[in-house]
Amino acid sequence: MPLSDDQPRTRTRLPVGEQSSAQPNHGQSRPLRALLAVLAVVTLLVVAIAIANRVMPGAGSGDGTSGTGPAPSGDQPAGTTVNGIPTGYPHSEPGAQSAATNYAVAIGSADMFRTDSRHGIVATIADPGALAGLQSRLDQGFSPETAARFGVDTQGRPPKGLTFVSRTIPVGAKSSGYTEDSVKVNVWCTGLFGLAGEHSTKPVSEEWFTLSLSLRWTGTDWKLSDYSRAAGPAPIPPDQQAATAEEITGAVEQFGGFHYAR
Numbered sequence: 001m002p003l004s005d006d007q008p009r010t011r012t013r014l015p016v017g018e019q020s021s022a023q024p025n026h027g028q029s030r031p032l033r034a035l036l037a038v039l040a041v042v043t044l045l046v047v048a049i050a051i052a053n054r055v056m057p058g059a060g061s062g063d064g065t066s067g068t069g070p071a072p073s074g075d076q077p078a079g080t081t082v083n084g085i086p087t088g089y090p091h092s093e094p095g096a097q098s099a100a101t102n103y104a105v106a107i108g109s110a111d112m113f114r115t116d117s118r119h120g121i122v123a124t125i126a127d128p129g130a131l132a133g134l135q136s137r138l139d140q141g142f143s144p145e146t147a148a149r150f151g152v153d154t155q156g157r158p159p160k161g162l163t164f165v166s167r168t169i170p171v172g173a174k175s176s177g178y179t180e181d182s183v184k185v186n187v188w189c190t191g192l193f194g195l196a197g198e199h200s201t202k203p204v205s206e207e208w209f210t211l212s213l214s215l216r217w218t219g220t221d222w223k224l225s226d227y228s229r230a231a232g233p234a235p236i237p238p239d240q241q242a243a244t245a246e247e248i249t250g251a252v253e254q255f256g257g258f259h260y261a262r
Contacts, residue, residue: 078098078099078102078259082124083117083120083121083124084106085102085103085106085121085124085125086098086099086102086259087124087221088220088221089221089222091180091217091222093175093178093183094261095222096175096178096183096185096215096222097173097174097175097185098260098261099185099215099221099222099223100173100175100185100187100211100213100215100222100224101170101173101185101187101260101261102259102260103125103213103224104168104170104187104189104211104213105168105169105170105257105258105260106121106124106125107121107125107138107168107211107227108166108167108168108189108191108211109121109166109167109168109257110156110164110165110166110167111156112138112142112156112166113142113147113150113152113155113156113164113166114155114156115139115154115155118138118139118142119135122134122135122138125223125224126223126224126225127215127216127218127223127224127225128218128223129216129225130216130223130224130225130226134224134225134226134227150164150166150193150194150195150202151164151194151195151200151201151202152164152195158195159195161197161198161199162195162196162197162200163195163196163197163249163252163253164195164196165192165193165194165195165196165204165248165252166191166192166193167191167192167193167252167257168189168190168191169189169190169191169192169257170187170188170189170260171188171189171190172187172188173185173186173187173188174186180217181216181217182214182215182216182217182225183214183215183222184212184213184214184215185212185213185215186210186211186212186213187210187211187212187213188208188210188233189208189209189210189211190206190207190208191206191207191208191209192204192205192206192252193205193207196245196248196249196252197245197249198245198246200245203245203248204248204252206237207234208231208232208233208234208235209229209230209231209232210229210230210231210232210233211227211228211229212227212228212229212230213226213227214226214227
């Protein structure tokens with residue numbers, strides 16, 4: 001006869017080895033599904049980044065279309081140096097820009113305050129047809145009165161215990177009116193000028209200016225035929241603490257200048 005509901009119930013328990021293998025193991029399947037989901041997301045991200053890099057031009061492509069202005073070409077500007085100045089530039093517009101930029105560095109260096117080194121620099125960078133006129137102008141520009149304003153003697157020597165700083169740092173260059181024979185290049189620069197050291201009455205300061213250099217192709221190189229200088233454009237000075245005299249002196253002695261290319 002049938003058992004009533006209040007009869008005791010029994011449960012059969014099979015040995016472990018005899019339990020059905022068809023029962024799902026939910027504890028093991030959940031971590032596996034999570035791992036597969038993470039791998040799928042990572043794969044999609046990698047594919048998306050790869051597609052974006054193929055479609056979008058890089059910021060450093062140098063094609064001038066990114067809105068950040070002309071990019072440096074990275075070409076080797078010159079193969080030789082004379083008096084520490086690169087010479088032998090390519091007969092091209094970028095070559096002329098490289099020449100003008102390096103000539104701007106030379107014209108703004110502390111060596112221009114010494115007669116012998118100034119004459120060597122001008123002889124190196126000048127168009128032979130313009131050499132005499134440029135030499136005369138620059139000798140007048142670096143007169144004893146100019147030296148006194150910078151706190152050095154007529155041969156660019158600073159007072160004992162001080163270091164004279166005159167360094168031009170080009171920021172950018174642009175050319176106009178380029179032909180195979182001549183070109184005008186404007187070089188936007190910042191410069192460091194003054195006497196570094198304790199008790200200096202002319203501490204090193206910063207200045208912004210633009211040098212306009214007219215160059216002529218002499219048959220073997222770009223050479224300087226004329227120049228002019230204009231103030232600015234100057235950015236807003238940063239809210240930054242000025243270095244100590246000792247720090248400036250150390251930086252000037254430890255950090256050298258550069259040769260530039262476009």
